[in-house]
Amino acid sequence: DIVMTQSPDSLAVSLGERATINCKSSQSVLYSSSNKSYLAWYQQKPGQPPKLLIYWASTRESGVPDRFSGSGSGTDFTLTISSLQAEDVAVYYCQQYYSTPLTFGGGTKVEI
Amino acid sequence: QVQLQESGPGLVKPSETLSLTCGVSGYSISSGYYWGWIRQPPGKELEWIGTIYHSGTTYYNPSLKSRVTISVDASKNQFSLKLSSVTAADTALYYCGRRSSSGYFDYWGQGTLVTVSS
Numbered sequence: 001d002i003v004m005t006q007s008p009d010s011l012a013v014s015l016g017e018r019a020t021i022n023c024k025s026s027q028s029v030l031y032s033s034s035n036k037s038y039l040a041w042y043q044q045k046p047g048q049p050p051k052l053l054i055y056w057a058s059t060r061e062s063g064v065p066d067r068f069s070g071s072g073s074g075t076d077f078t079l080t081i082s083s084l085q086a087e088d089v090a091v092y093y094c095q096q097y098y099s100t101p102l103t104f105g106g107g108t109k110v111e112i
Numbered sequence: 113q114v115q116l117q118e119s120g121p122g123l124v125k126p127s128e129t130l131s132l133t134c135g136v137s138g139y140s141i142s143s144g145y146y147w148g149w150i151r152q153p154p155g156k157e158l159e160w161i162g163t164i165y166h167s168g169t170t171y172y173n174p175s176l177k178s179r180v181t182i183s184v185d186a187s188k189n190q191f192s193l194k195l196s197s198v199t200a201a202d203t204a205l206y207y208c209g210r211r212s213s214s215g216y217f218d219y220w221g222q223g224t225l226v227t228v229s230s
């Protein structure tokens with residue numbers, strides 16, 4: 001199984017400041033033939049299901065604000081919230097879909 | 113707008129079978145995509161349980177494969193999860209979702225809490 005490790009477990013960021021979340025996979029999730037990393041990011045607010053933010057490591061889902069961006073390739077990935085808003089308080093998860101079983105990171109809690 | 117809704121008992125006795133159904137609206141399961149189940153034990157991370165294609169082909173997490181059955185009923189536009197021989201470790205919030213052909217989940221149900229207790 002591919003193990004997804006997120007860091008930090010939690011972080012507190014001031015409104016308007018940048019938040020950076022890291023995700024590391026135990027093996028590469030990059031398909032060389034397509035040059036795509038099979039990595040997604042989700043946002044989960046209290047009492048709600050996860051919401052897809054980013055797929056292919058850096059492609060923003062329709063309707064997701066452009067303050068959210070994903071980067072990285074291979075085994076190391078980053079989700080950046082460029083200017084934190086109050087509504088961004090949530091737990092963020094990464095997920096690899098390179099191989100089954102599909103696996104998720106442990107989550108990063110973002111607070112103000 | 114695609115919507116998914118889980119339904120089923122919120123309390124299951126140890127050693128019995130957990131059964132949940134996911135009703136889909138706004139999209140016909142027969143049209144394609146994969147459909148899956150994910151769970152989240154209290155305070156823990158998300159765990160993929162398994163996925164079914166509209167044709168009925170299934171993919172299960174090896175850690176649960178011996179106990180899991182996922183099926184689809186296209187006529188009712190729903191799919192189901194059965195997890196046998198449950199224990200307290202199966203207590204979790206169970207989500208159903210639509211999975212892209214690639215593997216990420218773009219639509220999720222609200223989730224349903226299943227507690228395993230006598």
